[in-house]
Amino acid sequence: MSSPTQPRTYPHGVPCWVDTEQPDVDAATAFYGALFGWTFTDKMPPDAPGRYVVASLDGQDVAAIASPPDGSDGTPEWITYVAVDDVGATAGAVAADGGVLLSGPETVGPPGRMASVQDPQGARFRLWQAGTRLGAQRVNEPGTWNFSNLLTPDPNRALDFYGPLLGWELDPALGAGMFRVPGYGDHLAHTIDPGIFERQEFAPPGFADVAAGVAAVDGPARWDVAFSVADRDESAAAAERAGGVVLSTSENEWTREAVVRDPQGARPTLSQFAPQEWG
Template sequence: MIAAVATPAAGLDGEVAWHTYLAVDDVDAAAARAAELGGVVSSAPEAVGPPGQPAGRMARIVDPQGAPSRLWQAGTRLGAQVANAPGTWNFSNLLTPDVDAALRFYGPLLGWERTDDLGAGMARVPGYGDHLARTIDPGIHERQEFVPPGFADVVAGILRAAGPARWSVAFAVGDRDASVTAAQRSGATVLATEDGEWSKEATIRDPFGAELVLAQFDPPESFL
């Protein structure tokens, strides 16, 4: 599994968007904690999937700055099992006008920490890299031997940005420019492009109105 595409649930606002799911051990406890921290639980925890073998339990929340997301307690569906390969989920960034306020919510809720030595806006959970090494990515520490300590623990980005707080979802592509061309042929609109030190990205809006980022891994030659 790499992502999900579904029609809006009954009773919701019908917004077309890519949503970020945040893994938790106990969705009922996490939803209650989100409310205590000033967030809104826009739909109560509920089982998702067939009776007797639920894919998981989910709650929809909105953080105190207005950014919606989902809390996910895994059942048979653990989440994205492939990432960073072309065509799969790459990263989720919280874009917010107030980074400190965001951390006052997501820190106590999810155990997130942010340190500038990992790069702008990187949020991490201590021990997450060790978890990946034990489970789905046994070579993560060797592969990241030359990056700053703790980078394997990064789970999301929290970046200062103008406008309302929102989650930005990036998908990996092998060739950003070719992917942009293909997206435009299918009716997408290009909103912005950026050539960074480690990636080439394009923010697009699909024909249905959902925004997403196409991200091509493009490290400096000294890294290769």
């Protein structure tokens, strides 16, 4: 029987963590602290060459803000990590599936091992083999990571890469916009969410296995990271007060969303779960 106090774990192929590398870590913590109510803990020694600051909500890890590697001059972005059982084996298969291994695998101390990857269409993400850092411990509620969505010009080509590498499937019964990891729902039911199937009785079979989203877009492929908020408009206004810019707003059958640009250039999505409320 699962316990509500047990840690959240992530099986192979399921996105498990998000972070962002920002030139001014203190400025980033000020922005996201004001936006989401996060508190922060530096995880690197004071004499380390860089910083890795873990964000928490009510004492549970939700995301992180890091300083960029030496020589990095790209625009900051939110990075999605995907859990794997063996980062060496998975990283070794990246090129065969058409992707590029950008760095690693490398051990980052007790937290775990990682590798940076670029998919065949240019979207970057990371593989994560957990050690002491299992992944985000609080999700899908205001102020926490909600979902990662692959924005790509060719979803079918993307599946040709992510399917063999991570075991992802696209099920027509769920619609074209949802990657599923078979067995993920069973994992949740046996660990931290015993009522998931009863709560999702309205949904088609396989809905509990959904692990990531995919959408066809023009332009370069990238991973978009969405955070839950209680009220899109209030959170968008809070982002502006903290120095961000609202780039766009949208509504659909289930959510009200805003894409914002933080003061250093990263573009998270703010997502309010509001089925039909916008109409």
